[in-house]
Amino acid sequence: MFFDKQTGFFNLDEQIHLHLSFQKIMEDQLVTDEEVTEQSQKVINLLKELEVELSAADLEKVGNAFVEFGVLYAISQIRQLQDLNL
Amino acid sequence: MGTFKSSKIINGSPTLIPQVGRDVMNYFITEGYDVQGDSLISGGYDISVSKGSIFKAVLGMKTALKIIIRTQGGQIFIEAGVGVFGQQAIPTIISMLFFWPVLVTQIWGIIQQSNLDEKAIEIAESSIYKHSHGSGGSAITQPQNSIFCTNCGKANLAGSKYCGECGGLL
The missing domain is CATH 1.10.287 (Helix Hairpins)
Structure with a gap:
């Protein structure tokens, strides 16, 4: 998948x-x-x-994956903004 | 992404950049990679190195090891990282994918496993060293009171007429 x-x-x-x-x-x-x-x-x-x-357990897994993806996206955008400000 | 790259500043004349670029390209061509090199307006060199079976295509665009050779503070700056073949920057549509960092991480892992980044820097460094003797530049710190033999590379005392190693005219 x-x-x-x-x-x-x-x-x-x-x-x-x-x-x-x-x-x-x-x-x-x-x-x-x-x-x-x-x-x-x-x-x-x-x-x-x-x-x-989804079951509660599956929902937690999926939710966690979404959140971790969100964190990655946010920090990579912030990292790029840091470079622009240099 | 600024994280996934290796870089090095090497003491050498920026006039060597085109020759260094050619040497790096020739190495990867000999090794069977797809290679494309472009001169930059700034006088630098942008090289793409890829191989279909190793580098993943993203939205129909082939990813690559990107080698940038440019001048920085009168020295030569070499950077090897992840990019898109033939493009000087990662196209916006790719960098906007929310999972792009995941792909970069995987591609960078393959580059590092194969030591491609280190190899590119090593080839550039040795090219700079080799050509420095003929151009007046130097890839290593040259002591003030010595001159190098253009024939064998041996350091000799400044003012010497002949090389102490090979006897060649200095």
């Missing part, structure tokens, strides 16, 4: 590239406010579904 079985590389980028949502939005090479709003709503709905369908 997350890693290519042959190479061991993280492959979420390939899944995004091939995903219908991404392909549809990027078809005209432009992203509109409506498309961002619609995609945001789609994510909110998916998260709500997970909250209902």
